[in-house]
Amino acid sequence: MKKFLSVICCLAIILSLAACGGGGGGDALKGTWEQTGTDYGTVTWKFDGKGGFTSESDFFDNKGTYTIDGSQVTITREGDFADPVVYDFAVSGSSLTLTATDGLAPDYDLTKK
Numbered sequence: 770m771k772k773f774l775s776v777i778c779c780l781a782i783i784l785s786l787a788a789c790g791g792g793g794g795g796d797a798l799k800g801t802w803e804q805t806g807t808d809y810g811t812v813t814w815k816f817d818g819k820g821g822f823t824s825e826s827d828f829f830d831n832k833g834t835y836t837i838d839g840s841q842v843t844i845t846r847e848g849d850f851a852d853p854v855v856y857d858f859a860v861s862g863s864s865l866t867l868t869a870t871d872g873l874a875p876d877y878d879l880t881k882k
Contacts, residue, residue, distance in 0.1 A: 797860045798835070798842060802879035814865075814879060841870070 799818035805811045810827030816835065822844065823832045833846040845853045854874045856867040863881040 796837065798837065798858070798865065801882040802865050802877075803882050804877050804879045807875070807877075809875075812877065812879075813882075814877070842867070 796816065796818040798816040800816060802814045802816075803811060807826070809829065812824065812826045814822060814824045816822045820834050820836065821832070822835050823830070825831075831846045831848075831850070833844065833851075835845070836843050840857055840859065841855055842858050843853050843855050845851060855870045856874075857870060858868070859866045865877070865879040865881065867877040867879070869876055
């Protein structure tokens with residue numbers, strides 16, 4: 770009987786974790802990221818964790834949407850620069866690297882704020 774109850778408790782825990790996403794994963798980009806000393810001055814990216822972003826610098830303000838697929842993020846800005854840009858990204862601790870796959874958009878080495 771104890772073994773049966775143990776199995777039932779384990780199954781309940783596993784199902785509970787599966788229902789809430791397992792407690793892991795999530796949006797690796799969520800938060801505010803900043804880089805200083807660029808051609809655009811200080812650049813700040815804010816990812817809301819729900820597919821929306823803003824980016825600001827001394828020369829531009831953008832907002833739009835993003836989607837993550839593995840280690841790539843597709844950024845789609847609103848307005849004049851609405852063509853999607855695909856970046857390879859890597860998060861290591863409080864560092865985020867965005868490397869444009871098209872070779873045209875700027876790359877970023879950002880720090881989490």
